Amino acid sequence: MAKAAIFLSAGSAEEVTRLGLKIYLNGKYVDVRNAKISIFDHGVLYGDGVFEGIRAYKGCIFRLKQHLERLYASAKYIMLKIPLTLGQMTDVVVNTCRMNKIKDGYIRLVVTRGPGTLGLAPWLCTKPTIFVIADRIKLYPEEFYKNGLSIITVPTLRNLPETTSPRVKSLNYLNNILAKIEAHNSGVQEALMLNQRGYVVECSGENIFIVKGSTLYTPPVYLGALKGITRDCIIEIATHLGFRVIEEPFTRFDVFDADECFLTGTAAEGIPVVKVDNRIIGNGRPGKITKLLIKKYREITSTDGVMIYS
Numbered sequence: 001m002a003k004a005a006i007f008l009s010a011g012s013a014e015e016v017t018r019l020g021l022k023i024y025l026n027g028k029y030v031d032v033r034n035a036k037i038s039i040f041d042h043g044v045l046y047g048d049g050v051f052e053g054i055r056a057y058k059g060c061i062f063r064l065k066q067h068l069e070r071l072y073a074s075a076k077y078i079m080l081k082i083p084l085t086l087g088q089m090t091d092v093v094v095n096t097c098r099m100n101k102i103k104d105g106y107i108r109l110v111v112t113r114g115p116g117t118l119g120l121a122p123w124l125c126t127k128p129t130i131f132v133i134a135d136r137i138k139l140y141p142e143e144f145y146k147n148g149l150s151i152i153t154v155p156t157l158r159n160l161p162e163t164t165s166p167r168v169k170s171l172n173y174l175n176n177i178l179a180k181i182e183a184h185n186s187g188v189q190e191a192l193m194l195n196q197r198g199y200v201v202e203c204s205g206e207n208i209f210i211v212k213g214s215t216l217y218t219p220p221v222y223l224g225a226l227k228g229i230t231r232d233c234i235i236e237i238a239t240h241l242g243f244r245v246i247e248e249p250f251t252r253f254d255v256f257d258a259d260e261c262f263l264t265g266t267a268a269e270g271i272p273v274v275k276v277d278n279r280i281i282g283n284g285r286p287g288k289i290t291k292l293l294i295k296k297y298r299e300i301t302s303t304d305g306v307m308i309y310s
């Protein structure tokens with residue numbers, strides 16, 4: 001069985017330190033070695049916080065506005081007031097990229113409830129912690145794009161929409177982490193997650209699409225998926241190209257019966273899936289429509305975004 005690869009790492013702690021990275025931390029740009037937060041930070045103690053993963057391409061930050069809007073919406077849901085305006089946060093992200101001379105890279109923006117007591121009480125946390133890391137990105141190996149991924153359905157279900165909304169991009173990623181471990185333990189790269197009714201929801205870090213004929217299907221977010229920004233972009237591209245895109249619940253039956261399947265996410269972009277639960281999807285090769293959409297997505301990412309360097 002193929003060994004699951006480790007990818008998407010922005011570098012080990014040592015590599016990052018060696019790079020002399022500048023981190024935005026609570027109003028200051030500090031060397032990565034001095035970027036320290038309190039062990040009483042509720043982001044650490046309870047996963048109480050929200051985050052975004054954003055990409056820069058050719059000196060432009062892709063869909064920054066959408067990422068920031070999702071961050072503020074996530075924060076609002078958990079009743080965390082971010083002490084910066086959207087405009088100020090835009091400047092912080094752009095400046096962090098500039099300070100690290102990022103042209104093509106990955107940005108991690110985190111807002112936690114901040115330091116507090118050992119109890120849960122978020123109202124005793126006086127000041128949210130904000131940090132931004134802008135670094136180079138190690139992409140998924142090209143072979144995954146060329147040959148497609150093998151994924152499996154994992155036993156861990158996606159968190160129910162009736163619990164903390166899965167639409168919140170919160171620091172509580174254990175649901176996804178367990179799913180990722182289960183996939184890794186089975187020697188594949190990604191985990192297909194279902195909800196409690198057996199509907200396909202998404203993968204541990206990407207949304208999912210299937211293609212049947214010239215129609216694309218993706219699960220509606222109310223089933224428990226994150227409203228992916230790449231997902232939205234792919235829907236726009238596909239619609240613009242004249243494909244029908246239907247957001248409706250479907251099951252593994254529909255996945256096995258699909259002609260094509262692919263995943264979408266900021267880090268992965270679009271990535272074909274050729275095997276699910278050891279069953280071959282379509283003809284076992286990345287599909288034509290999948291390849292076209294990935295190509296168009298890549299064209300858009302390099303021509304659209306907030307400029308880092310003016």
Ligand code: PMP
Pocket residue numbers: 053176202203204205206207225226227228229230231264265266267
């Ligand atoms: N679902 C989950 C659970 C995610 O964490 C992500 C982001 N990594 C996505 C979907 C894809 O979202 P986006 O396209 O906004 O990166």
